[in-house]
Amino acid sequence: SQELEQSPQSLIVxxxxxxxxNCTSSKTLYGLYWYKQKYGEGLIFLMMxxxxxxxxxxxxxxxxxxxxKQQSSLHITASQPSHAGIYLCGADSPQSGGGADGLTFGKxxxxxxxx
Amino acid sequence: xxxxxxxxxxxIKTRGQQVTLSCSPISGHRSVSWYQQxxxxxxxFLFEYFSETQRNKGNFPGRFSGRQFSNSRSEMNVSTLELxxxxxxxxxxxxxxxxxxxxxFGSGTRLTVV
Numbered sequence: 400s401q402e403l404e405q406s407p408q409s410l411i412v413x414x415x416x417x418x419x420x421n422c423t424s425s426k427t428l429y430g431l432y433w434y435k436q437k438y439g440e441g442l443i444f445l446m447m448x449x450x451x452x453x454x455x456x457x458x459x460x461x462x463x464x465x466x467x468k469q470q471s472s473l474h475i476t477a478s479q480p481s482h483a484g485i486y487l488c489g490a491d492s493p494q495s496g497g498g499a500d501g502l503t504f505g506k507x508x509x510x511x512x513x514x
Numbered sequence: 515x516x517x518x519x520x521x522x523x524x525x526i527k528t529r530g531q532q533v534t535l536s537c538s539p540i541s542g543h544r545s546v547s548w549y550q551q552x553x554x555x556x557x558x559f560l561f562e563y564f565s566e567t568q569r570n571k572g573n574f575p576g577r578f579s580g581r582q583f584s585n586s587r588s589e590m591n592v593s594t595l596e597l598x599x600x601x602x603x604x605x606x607x608x609x610x611x612x613x614x615x616x617x618x619f620g621s622g623t624r625l626t627v628v
Contacts, residue, residue, distance in 0.1 A: 432617070441518075441604060441621040487557070501547060501559025501572055502606075502617065 401426045403488055405505035412478050413513050420473045420508045422488035428468045430491030432502065435484045442487065445473075475510075483512045516541065518607045518620035526626045532593040535623045537605035539586050543618075545611030546588040548580060551602040551622075560603075563588050564611050592625075600627045 402425040412418045422431070430449055434442035446455045448464035448471060455462050459476045475482055489502035519538040527533050539546050548560040559572035563582035580590040592599055602624050606617040 434619070439602065439622075439624060441520075442606075442619040444616070444618060447616055489557075501549075501562065501570060502557075503559075504557040506556050 403505035409509040411511045422471045432489040520620035539607030543607040545608040547606040549604045
């Protein structure tokens with residue numbers, strides 16, 4: 400089965416600084432999602448990456464899927480208190496069968512922004 | 515458009531009881547998936563429904579079941595509750611489900627078993 404490892408597990412960053420979160424897969428990635436979660440709440444969709452080398456940006460957040468499609472990174476520029484939360488990467492099943500086989504998620508990265 | 519609605523938000527049940535959680539997907543979405551989130555195991559896939567049929571199932575015991583109605587709303591049921599069933603249960607709505615179609619999550623139902 401596919402496994403996703405996120406690093407770091409937790410991160411404390413001073414407000415205004417840049418940061419990067421990584422997501423490494425044990426298998427080739429077919430559809431990689433980044434979500435943000437406030438403690439005890441639902442997941443907020445950030446971005447979906449599908450092709451090797453793809454890069455997407457939204458406001459100050461940029462996500463990339465590497466060429467070999469086994470790793471993705473999430474980069475936040477000039478961090479703000481609103482960026483605090485848990486960042487989760489999720490991957491589509493490597494099987495191409497019909498239906499949602501269920502996303503496999505990493506354990507998450509806890510991000511704290513210090514003022 | 516309205517997002518994914520899960521009810522109730524919080525629930526406290528006694529061991530041995532059963533519970534039913536509800537999920538209303540985004541209008542037009544026909545796929546609903548359910549996930550369990552715990553501190554130890556993280557997010558784990560329970561099952562997925564499309565057009566009132568269960569298409570896929572994760573590795574959970576038969577005490578966990580679900581169904582989907584003709585309006586795409588879904589319910590999941592957990593019978594004979596155990597302490598270890600305490601978790602945040604999240605549902606995800608997708609247009610048709612499957613790779614690269616994208617999933618929108620609800621706010622979750624926090625279940626506490628005492």
